[in-house]
Amino acid sequence: MIRGWTARLLGGATGLVYLFLYAPVLLLVVFSFSADRNVGRWGGFTLEWYREFGANENVQSALAISLQVAIVSTLVATVLGTLAALALERFRFRGKKVFDALLYLPIIIPDVTMAVMMLLFFTWSLDLVDTVTGFQLRKGIATVVVSHIAFNISFVSVVVRARLEGMDQTLEQAAADLYASRWQAFRHVTLPLILPGIVGGALLALTLSLDDVVITQFASGPGSTTLPVYVFGLIRRGVTPLINAVSVVMLAASVLLVVLSLIAQRSREPGRATTE
Amino acid sequence: MKEGDIPMTRKLLGLLFAFTLVAAACGGSDDAEEAAATGDCAVGQTDGDLALYNWSEYMDPDLITAFEAEFGVSVTEDFYDSNEAMQPIVAAGGSGYDVIVPSDYMVSILIEEGSIMKLNKDAIPNLSNLASDFASGLPYDPDAEYSAPYQWGTTGIGVNLSVVGEDVPRTWGLIFDAELADQYAGQITLLNDPRETMGAALKYLGYSLNSTSEEELAEAQALVAEATERVAAYDSDQYDELVGSGQTVIGHGYSGNFLFQFLELDNPEDYTYFVPEEGGTRWIDNMAVVADAPHPCTAHTFINFLLDAENGAALTNWNLYASPNAAAEEFIDPEVLADPIVYPVDQSKLEEIADTGDFEINYSDAFNEAKG
Secondary structure, X not given: OOOHHHHHHHHHHHHXXXXXXXXXXXXXXXXXXXXXXXXXXXXXXXXXXXXXXXXXXXXXXXXXXXXXXXXXXXXHHHHHHHHHHHHHHHOOOOOHHHHHHHHHHHHHOXXXXXXXXXXXXXXHHHHHHHHHHOOOOOXXXXXXXXXXXXXXXXXXXXXXXXXXXXOOOHHHHHHHHOOXXXXXXXXXXXXXXXXXXXXXXXXXXXXXXXXXXXXXXXXXXXXXXXXXXXXXXXXXXXXXXXXXXXXXXXXXXXXXHHHHHHHHHHHHHHHHXXXX | OOOOHHHHHHXXXXXXXXXXXXXXXXXXXXXXXXXXXXXXXXOOOOOOOXXXXXXXXXXXXXXXXXXXXXXXXXXXXXXXXXXXXXXXHXXXXXXXXXXXXXXXXXXXXXXXXXXXXXXXXXXXXHHHHEOHHHHOOEOOEOOXXXXXXXXXXXXXXXXXXXXXXXXOOOOOHHHHOHHHHHHHOOOEEEOOOHHHHHHHHHHHXXXXXXOOOHHHXXXXXXXXXXXXXXXXXXXXXXXXXXXXXXXXXXXXXEHHHHHHXXXXXXXXXXXXXXXXXXXXXXXXXXXXXXXXXXXXXXXXXXXXXXXXXXXXXXXXXXXXXXXXXXXXXXXXXXXXXXXXXXXXXXXXXXXXXXXXXXXXXXXXXXXHHHHO
């Protein structure tokens, strides 16, 4: 079908795309081992930046907070996002269109707008709780988690819905024909089929949460500086390879996550084959 | 040209404006209440753990540990990367922070919108350690009612000595005088900041950098417009790295950034930073207590702690910015104290940028027109 110069052209384009995508990553990794404090100038091999990463208390605590926020917000957003996707795909109810549109909102609106909304929301609602109940709640890790859940629900539900749309509904009807209860049908038919979508959505949520700067900054209170927020502040003092080292560790962690999820999905495949 | 910076600045200004409105609408009553509560603080009194909101890498961690040990409270430090990132969070109220470290112009904004409280000076006896020109009369807080200086620095010129020579004239002419500057065409950067860059041109002309004369500003605009042809970029982020890596020869920028950049090089003696003989900007970062700070007494105690002579010196020895603390000088590393990059020899012609009110727009317009 594709022969000669077309093939070569496509091959070249593919190569360029990969180069464009991965050359910066490669440079980042290489320079994280550079002894020169100036990013972009090679000064010989060193592990100094990784040692500093391990020794710098601020970085460590920011990392711990980032992981806490990412894991909790991903778990909650994955459950809620999946439920929302199921509701929108499988049921008809009043206000469905509005709900559908609202769910897309966090994806469409700019980060800054979302951040301001969060800031106002938390300021007002915590104030309200204080006046009504007398409980003095403060912004902190919890408010950051809530804000991350808020935008992650949308992303998870979009991914899960795409999976649900592609799924043959007659399979569920067949399960019902065979006297499966609604729960059994969901547990043994629907869930395994949409699981790759759920895992994909969860990974996306995890990545977005680990990445976010603007919304986090506005939703945070004392003791909730996350790693990206801290790194962003460090840049004011000039970029040192410490930032590269931090990024490489985060990159390695995300690659590991992706690989793990691929393995998880593959091991489910035989089970899926039988249901299909 | 970094055109992209303008919309970003506008966006931030827009945000700032929105928050000023919000803060004005819903913050009023609480502020008065909290301000009254602070009168009770005694020297060294604490009322809970401290939440500090500061620039990254600006506080010696040993000082935090020492404060925790001395007063038996714990300190949480969070970080921001610009005044504009910090302001909306504090202005919205309920931020939970006690002490913040805003720069000069931001102090006047925070005062105006009621986001920081009046300091109870009785609880901060170490204010007497401040050098006289920092103790009062600063344009953003004339009676030093709301803020106590933290650290200061200058805006000037960083140069590559191996290109310009050791005995280079230390003047803004390196940027604005065609005879001196033309040989470095394409190797000069100017800050992408209306007040700083128009201010440099005003200083070169012998005017105040807070001038509100339209004629003087027009002269400065003509100078900057002419310099635009020699300028490689209007840049506020990478000017120090550009000089350090040899891509530019002359950079307009902040003292601390150049110092850190040069310290990182193998040949720091080939570079220097100076405030031109015509004078330049002095910027000051300040400590202030948030209007609805949950622990105002601990906040006052913390400010007093940092204004202590030895603690103030430790801060400067750690972050290498100049200290406003006169009593601290005997404890500051003599090498730092003698470093003209940190402490310019002639400080008489330094000026703080003051809010010119309605005239600010003239500065932005003149700057944008000059950039072309």
